Amino acid sequence: MTEFPPSDLRIGDAEREDALRTLGEHMSAGRLDIDEYGERSAKVTTARTRGDLLALFGDLPDPRPRFAAPTPLVPDPARAVGWESRPVGQRLYAALVPVSAIVGLALFVFLLRGFWPILLLPVAVLVAGGALFGDDWRRDRREFERRRRRSRGSGR
Numbered sequence: 001m002t003e004f005p006p007s008d009l010r011i012g013d014a015e016r017e018d019a020l021r022t023l024g025e026h027m028s029a030g031r032l033d034i035d036e037y038g039e040r041s042a043k044v045t046t047a048r049t050r051g052d053l054l055a056l057f058g059d060l061p062d063p064r065p066r067f068a069a070p071t072p073l074v075p076d077p078a079r080a081v082g083w084e085s086r087p088v089g090q091r092l093y094a095a096l097v098p099v100s101a102i103v104g105l106a107l108f109v110f111l112l113r114g115f116w117p118i119l120l121l122p123v124a125v126l127v128a129g130g131a132l133f134g135d136d137w138r139r140d141r142r143e144f145e146r147r148r149r150r151s152r153g154s155g156r
Contacts, residue, residue: 007051011067019044019053019065026060093125100125 020041027037040056047053050067057064086094101122 006067007049007054009050009067010048011050011053015050015053015065015067016044016047019047019056022057022063022065025063031060097122097125 023032023037023040023044026032027034032040043056044053047056053065104121
């Protein structure tokens with residue numbers, strides 16, 4: 001992951017608008033004449049990085065443009081897909097799969113009657129649950145992968 005110095009971070013429209021407003025304050029205070037204001041305003045509109053903007057304010061006192069803190073590269077844990085965010089039906093199904101396997105095996109062993117079709121109970125639960133919730137589980141996995149790739153890509 002590459003880290004950029006704060007002056008090399010890219011800016012957006014909000015930062016440019018703040019810089020134009022700040023230049024207007026300096027002009028109103030008499031620190032800039034109309035020509036200097038025009039030249040610097042033109043440079044503000046073409047600025048790409050924080051350093052480009054700060055260079056325009058090098059010979060001026062405060063106020064200077066303010067920049068928001070850079071967004072963290074770590075994904076927000078509140079947005080992570082977790083067990084609690086699942087619908088109740090999915091949570092019940094996820095709990096039912098191991099329970100049905102254990103119950104099926106226990107009935108087979110303890111009844112000792114050789115009623116082998118009871119072993120199909122876990123398979124039936126898996127098939128039914130996969131038909132009901134399969135796409136949603138895969139969709140969450142794809143979304144997780146997409147977020148992970150985005151967070152890696154934004155750190156370059």
